Structures are given as C-alpha cells and as structure tokens.
Amino acid sequence: MPSADFQVAPSPVVFVVSHDRARADLLAPALGQAQVHAIPDAETLLREAHVHPPAVALLYADTRGVPLAEVLPLLRQRAELAGTQWIGVGSAGLGALLAAGADALVSDATAPDALALQVRNLLTRAGQHRELEGRIAQLQRRLDDWEHEERVRDQLVHMLVHDLKNPIAAVMGLLEVVGDDDRVPDDSRELVKVARDETQHLLHLAVNMLDVRKIQAGKMNLRPELVFSPMFEEVIEQARGDVGSGLRERHMRVEVAPGLSPTRADPEILRRVLANLISNAMKHTTTGGVIQVKVWQEGDETRVLVCDDGEGIPAEDLPNLFAAFEQSRLTLHGRFDTGMGLAFCKLAVEEHGGHIWAESERGRGSTFTFTLPLAQDSDEEDFVELLS
Template structure:
C-alpha cells in the first residue's frame, strides 16, 4: 500500500472510517494547536493515530506522531515526547516526513539539557531537507532548523555561528511568509541580543514577537515573548515592570499547561527578587522552582536554581550553603556542553571559594575559567560577529522599510479605489497630497537644518572644552617646570646650593622638562590638525631606525624608572607619513613607560602580513581599567597619572588613533588590569 492511497476500514469502536476521516481529525488537531488548545490537540491527534493504525494508514500514524511530539514538547512533558519520537523514527524511517521527526528529536534533546547530542541530530535533519520539494514548506523547515542551530551555538558560546544561522533563518522565513515562524525567530533573536547586552535591539525583536503572536492568537509564543521581555527588563534593573510581565507569562502558562508546574517563571521571579534585595522571598521562590524542576526532570532548571541559590547565600553570608549549591551546579554545567553555563558556574564557584577562604580551590577554578574564557575570546571572531550583526541590523531596517512601503501601498490602493467611484474628488485628493508632500518636504528640510545646527553646536562645544584643556595644561602643567628652573636659578644666584643638591634638582627638572616637551608636541600636533588640517605625506618609512630613534629619546624616562626598553623590529618598510608615525609611537612608548612599575619591561615587536605590518608595544604595567577602556581613544581630555605621578595631556592616544586611520591603518589594544597592556598598530606595507 503506497502512502496517500485512500483506505477504507473499520475502527476499533465499530465505526466505518477512511483516510479522509483521519485527515480531518489531523486538520482539527492542528487547528487546536494553532489556538494553543493543547488538551484538545492531544485528544484529536491520539484519536487520529488510533484510527490510522486500525486501517493501516501509515501516513496518518506518522502525521499524528509529529503533532503529539510537538505538543508534548510545548507542555514540557519531555519523557512522553521522547518515547513517541523514538518509536516513530524506527517505524517510519522511509517516510517522506522523516526529517520532521529528526527535528523534533533534536528539540526534545535540547529541552532535556543534552545540547551536545541535539546538535548532530538537528544537522542531520537539515541535510534531509534537500529531499523536500521546493516551496514554502521547504523554506519554513530550513528556517526552523537554522533557528534551532542558532540557539545551540548560542549555548556553546559561539555567537558567530549563532548569528550566522539567525541570518539564514530570517532569509528562509521571509521566503515562506510564515508569521508563526517569524514569531519564534524574533523571540530567539531577542534572547541572543540580550546575551550580548544589546538591549535596544533585544527589546525590538521581543516586542515584535509579542505583537505578532497576539495578532495570530498564538498563546505559546505570547507566553515565551512575555517571559523573555520580563527577563530583559530584569537585566536592565526595571524590576517592578519585569514582575508585571512575569505575572502575565504565568497566567498564560497556567492556561496552556495546567498540569505542569511553572518552574521557569518561579525561578525568574526569584532572581528578580534577589537582585531587589528581598532575600527571604527570593529564597522561597528559588527553592520552590528547584523542587518543580526536579519533579519534571528539567536539568536546565535544576542547574540555574542551584546557581542562583549559591549567589543568594553568598550575598547573605551563608558561605557553606553557597558552596554546597554551586558544587551541585558545576557537574550539571559540565555535562550540558554549554560553555556559557560552565563559564558562569566557574565564576560563581571561584567567588564562593574565595569568600570562604578556600584559596587553593578558588585558584584552580580561576585557572580553569581563564582557559575557558581564552577559548571564547578571539579578535577575528569578534570582527566576524560585528559584521554578522551589521548584516542582521540591515535586515531589520529593510523589514521596517518594507512594512512602511506596504502600508503606503495599501493607502494608495484605497485612494485609487475612491478615485474610480468618485471621479470628482480626484483633483481635491491630488491637491491635498501635493500640499502634504510639500509640507513634509519643508518639515524635513527644517528638521535637517536643525540637526546640522545641533551638530555644529556640539562640535563647537567640544572644541571649546579642548581649548579650555589646552589653556589649563599650558597654565599649570607646562608652567611648573619653568617655575622650578626659575627657583633653582634664584638659589644658585644666592649661593644656597652645594654641588650635589644642585645636580639632584637639575636632574629632576630635566626629566620634568623632557616630559613636558612630549606634551607640547602633542598640543602642537593637535592644534595644527584642528586649525588647518595636518597634511599627511605618503612615502616609504623605515620603521626600525624611526622607532629606535623614538626609543632613544624616551630612554631617559626608562632609565629613571629602571625599566627595560627593547625593540626586536626587522627591516620593515611602511607607506605613511614620517612625522605622524613618530608621534604615534612616541605616545605609545612613553605611555608604556608611564604606566609601568620600576624594574619591569617594555617591548616593541612586529609581525608582517601580506599587505601590512603590525607593530606591538607591550608592557607588564598596571593595565587599563574596564571602565576607561571605551574612552581612551575618543577623549581629548582624559588622562591619568603614571606610576610615579607622571602627567599627560590627554591628547596622545586620540591623536595616535586619528593619524593611524588617516594613513590607512588601524589601532587597538588588549589589557588586563594588573597584568599589563599591549597596543597594536597595523599600517600598510610600502
């Protein structure tokens, strides 16, 4: 019997039925599921499966199994879902819908916390999609698979592959024009942006998911979007609003899954209450959620409740209880395959052990976490991630524009229909439209002019602040060594200094003057750039002698602080401006000396690529605080004292960045507070 052939028979309850009757039951089950009536869905699907089995209609059995597994997943009854899907894969291995079963099997494994085994199953399902006939069904399935893979890679900590799969999912979801699929996709994408702390984009996608789910009356996806919006608001410390969304999601949960405890929602309420400082209530919520998670065998829920209880007990000084909870969470994180979960668990364990004074254990966990963090951090991956996010953002903007165009098209269609019915109103409508266009154009021009004026105002304010900074430096920092020289001359003239005292004072003033020479050079370069634009000469520049000359000029500072200042450059030649290059490396080397302790070292090295040279200036000094990392290249007024109270102008690094980029290069740094800093300058080869 071939699949799809109409079969007549008699059901076990004596009624005469055929495949059409089974198909009607399956259609009814799908309708119930789209309305989130899960009990009715299961009843209709089970009846269809039973009758299909009686009349030996395998296609009906297969379709019923798919609906049942999907529904049990929604209800988080994962053991039932797992049993049905495993049996169906064995019985219907030759079915043209086998790819759907592998997709559901991967979903069950994922929800059970077994993401390592879920990944190859989902990849296999995606490979099977090649056999699906071209059309919207194929596009929808491929979009679903890329979306599921994106979620798994997100848990692995590989955000590059995660966003890459989200992009592919959007492409196929748009091709299939499936609102229900876009609802799920936007929800997961909002979660991804929340994880990378890009809250504005996260909120955009989560609110879009909530809006679409309500418009199509999809209670399950409305619940998911409400819960994730609550988590987002909690992360932004909007706790009261978060609790409102948690209440909404719990109400939806009870409507959808009356027989399943809301472990996830209770857990998230507990997290919010802990962050609000309401520890007793938070503990009660977290312990309740832990018991719920154990009762339904939800590994992720068990892990996160142990983690949060450890944090809560640590905050309230119950150190041993904190350690007990995190020691139960760590094996779950290690077994899940989620690097993100393992990372947060290791960090909490290290904190708990350190708080308890168990420094040996704390150090071991810290070392393990350092290795894990290093494996998650890669500059090239961050660059690829940035590019993927840019593409994704472009897709979002295109979608917004498309919605606006559709609304405009609908409005034009209504106007066109009115023109046919009421010909006399055409001229009036056109006149009104013309006036609106002109009004909008004038309003747009006015707004553009206001924005330009505001930009000019902002630029003038920045220049004025920089001017004030320059005068402050000239009047205070640069006047100090001159005043010192004048004082020494007075003492010499009055014969109040002997030879040794005079020599010591002169050495100190000499160092101060040389430091301020660097400041003057920065100020002059900045002033020239601001007033007339510093002209860049494109020529061949030999790096080794230039940087050796800079090192020689800065060596007195290094000698004074007993700092080893070395260079291992080869005979690299770059294409750029000699003076600008000198300013860049004078600033980087003097900064390295400035923030390095006595007896440490500063090293200049290089690496050649096909079309560029990367020069590194590495020190093992105090490092750059995280809170200052974002502004050191962008501020013309930011400066801190060195390890021996050395002063700077605040212009050096911003000038270095500007000159590097004008020569077609780029500049960046890596720093660990207390460990040191490495600046990288990449310039084109000659």
C-alpha cells in the same frame, strides 16, 4: 470668499489660476480653512506667487493671455515655491503644462468635491514638506553653530599650543642647566629632575593636543618615506630620547627584525607615536620595570609592539582607551592622564592606513600593537631609481 487681496494667515494658500472666477468660488467651501485665491492670468500669478507662496496651485490650461506653460518653469526656479504643488487642469493643452513641470494633471470635468479631496491631500503633503524644511533649517542652524564652535576651539588650541611651546622649551633648557650644575645638592637635583620630566610631559600634552586637532580636521599632511630596519632602529632611539630621563630607571629592550621589507611611513610621525607609547609604558611601570619594543613583519604589513610589565589597564577602560579625555585616570605616579597621546597614536596610525589595539590584564602589564602597510611596488621602483 475667495479674494485677490491677500492677508497673512497661518492657513494654507490655494491658487486657482483661471479667467473664470467661478471655479475658485465652487472650490473654496470644500477646502475648509484653506485660503482660496482666484488668479485671473499668468502675469498676476508671477506677481502674487512671490508675495504669498501657495501650497497648491491649480493651473487651468484654458486660462487666457500668456500661456501658463511659459511661466511655470520660472516659478519652479524660485526657492520660496520649492514646496508648491503645481496641478494642471483641463481637457486640452495639458501636455504643455506637464512638460513645463506640472506635478500632476486633472480633468476639468472632475466634480468639485473630488477635486477638493485631491487638493486636501496635496495640502497635507505640502504641510509635511514645510515641516521637513523647518526641521532641516533648524538642523542647519545647529550645524552652523557647531562649526563655529569648532573653528573657535581650533583657533584657541592653536594659539595656546604655539604660545606655550617656546616658554616650556625654555624652562626645560634652564632646568637641564641647573640639573648639570655640580653646586646643586643631590636632594635638590632630584627635584629639578622631576620638574624637568613634568615640564617635558606638559610639552608633549600641548603638541599632542595640536596634532590631534590637525588630524581630525584633515590638516596634517604626512611626508612618507621608505623605512627599512636601520631607520626603525634610529626612530626608536630618537623616541627614547624624547621620553625623558625617567626612562633610565626602566629596562628598555629593543628588537628590530633584520632585513625588513620597506614600509611607507612618515618617520617623524612614527617617532611621535613610539614616544607616546613608550612614555605611556613608563608612566604605568615602577622603577626597574621592563619595556620592550619589537618590530617585525607578518603578511603584507609591518607590526610594531610596545609592551610593559606594569600595572595593566582595567577592563572597563579598554573600550575607550584611544578616545581623548575619556579614559582619564591617575597613573601609578599620581599623574593625571588625559589620553591625548593615545588618541594621537590612533589617528596617526590610521592616517597611515594601519590600525592599533591594546591588550592588557590588570597587574600583568599592557601590550600596544600597531600595523603599517608595506610599500607598494611603485614605491620600491622609485627608491631604486633614486639610488641608480
């Protein structure tokens, strides 16, 4: 039996808003498990809809008192009623209900069984809406958890890198002092050199880890400049110095095409990309190996190539080569490669608007090539104005 006393139940709630309670009494038996509640007027509707949101509400246009068309816009603004289907019923005054936001209109001459069928269809739709809302809420909770974990991870990485950089740099400086001391025996000097190279490798890992997180979070702001042939040569020389003493045991060849058109790039980030690629080449070549760096232009882009004649890359590693931690493997020298340096290279090059790729054959070396866009006309005009 319909009642104005609401009880919490899993079955859907249907409001029949009308001063004539018999309308609810006739509809209730045909709706099975649905709870049908008679709502006599607009004031009761406003109050009870907040307590037990209905899945479907039949709004009879001839309901006495405050017109339902006046309260319907207020009801539609409530978040808890977002899934409610509002149906105007009557023979007159339906236009006002439609304008106020009714989802559909039905004649009051419709037989109870036919009206019940329409309500059951709407209850099915309302149930689907509730299910979808539940799934969305679940996904939102997962997203919130993921974002929280990402924030914690970023804070941890940032803290670790900043706490590690200074002591690592201090250790590198002390090892360099010890290595230059003539009193150190030659065999010990070699061990100091290895220790310094490994310490520098650790510093590169820490810095790359921080920069990868920055780029992924969109927090690395490039400081682009116009880069010409002489600056490319200077940046490559700086990158060689960043790689460490192990490079002295390799043959390094640099070829920068003269008279290059200006490229817009961040010199410091470009230096880091080149240092990572040269370091990667060094790790995969033996003493006496050849590493080549070449810069030239094709079409509307500058191309930078770093190749070596080392061990090469297995075909199964190529697809995930630039994904951090995914191509981890031992190098020729027994060093575990996290791939963080190549991940940084990919993100940094793409941040410039270029792209990077690798070509390799096992036992025949590897070639890494990346592109950078040329400066636009407006950039060149700004440079001319700066010089004049």
